[in-house]
Amino acid sequence: SLTAGIVGLPNVGKSTLFNAITQAGAESANYPFCTIDPNVGIVEVPDSRLDTLTDLVKPKKTVPTAFEFTDIAGIVKGASKGEGLGNQFLSHIRQVDAICHVVRCFQDDNITHVSGGVDPIGDIETINLELILADLESVNKRIERVQKMVRQKDKEAMAEHEVLVKLQEALENETPARALEFTDDQAKIVKGLHLLTSKPILYVANVGEDEIADPSGNENVQAVREFAANEGAQVIVVCAKIESEIAELEGEEKEEFLDDLGIEESGLDQLIKATYNLLGLATYFTAGEQEVRAWTFKEGMTAPQAAGVIHSDFERGFIRAETVAYDDLVNAGKMSVAKEQGNVRLEGKEYLVKDGDVIHFRFNV
C-alpha cells in the first residue's frame, strides 16, 4: 500500500505531529494491509459521505478507510554525501510515495533551531538541496551508462539521454525534477529513474498555539505559501502541539474543542485528506445492511482492480459492478429509488472506478 513520509529538519515538530497521527490513528488489527512498524502511523480518512451513507442505510457497523504515514527521522545535512545516517535518511525517502515536509513557523525561544533562527525557506532549501544532489548523482551515473549506446545511435538510449540531460541541467540549477514538464513517453522514462525530487510533495507549516485560528499574520507561513505556489505544491497549516491534544478527542468533545479554538477542521484532518489526494488515492463505498464501508483505490483503477482491494477473490471472479454515484444515491434517498431513476449502472471489466462510487460487486466464487 502507498505511504507518505514525514520529513523535516530537527526540532520543527515532526515527532509531535507524528504522535498526533498515531494517537488519532487506527489499530493495525482493523487494517490487515497496513504495516506493523513503530515508524508507521495508520490514519483513518475523515469523510462526511460515510456518515451520510450510514444515516441512509442504517447498517450494523460503519468502517472508514485508512492509509499510512511513515516517520522519516534522521540526519539531513550532508545526507547526499552518503555518510551513515544521512544515507539511511535518503533510502527511507526513496521508499515512500509522497513527501510531507514539515517546516517550523512557530517562535519559541526555549526550543533551539538547528540553524539559529526560524527560517522556513532556508529549512526547505536545506532538505531539498540534499534530495537534489542525490538525484543529480543518480542522473549522472545513468548518463554514463547510456552514453555508449547513444554513440551507437540506439534510439531508446538517445531518447533517455535527452531526458537525462534536461534533468541534469535542472538539478544543477537546484530545480527539482517535479518542476519540469515532459511528454508522456518522457514521463515514463523519468518514472523509471525513481528520483527523490519527482515524488509529489506538500508543505506542513507548524505554527504556534496562538496563531492556529488565524495564521495570516505569520510572515513565515506567507513565505512558505509563496514558495509552495511556485512549485504548484499545497501548504497545510497545523499547530503540532494542539493537534496532539485534539487527537485524543472524538465526536462532540472534539467539535467543542475546535469551536473554542475558532477552527472548523483540525490541521491533522486537513493534512490527512490532502496527503490522500497527493498519493493519488480515492474512495469508493460499499453499502449493505451489515456494513457501510469506505475503500481506498488508486485513481485509474478498473472495476476488477478496485474489487481486488476488498479481496483477491473479488478480482479473480469479477462479473459486474453495480454502481451508483454518491450524489445520485443521496438525492434518491434510497437504492431502490436510484434504480427507478436509472442511476444504478451495471459496469464491466473496463470501467474506471470514480471517487464516491457506491458499488455492489457481483462475482463468481
Ligand code: GDP
Ligand atoms: P522534531 O525534532 O522535528 O521531531 O521536533 P519535535 O516534535 O520533537 O519538537 C521539538 C520541540 O518543539 C518539542 O519541545 C515540541 O514540544 C516543540 N513543538 C512542536 N510543535 C510545537 C508547536 O506547535 N508550538 C510550540 N510552541 N512548540 C512546539
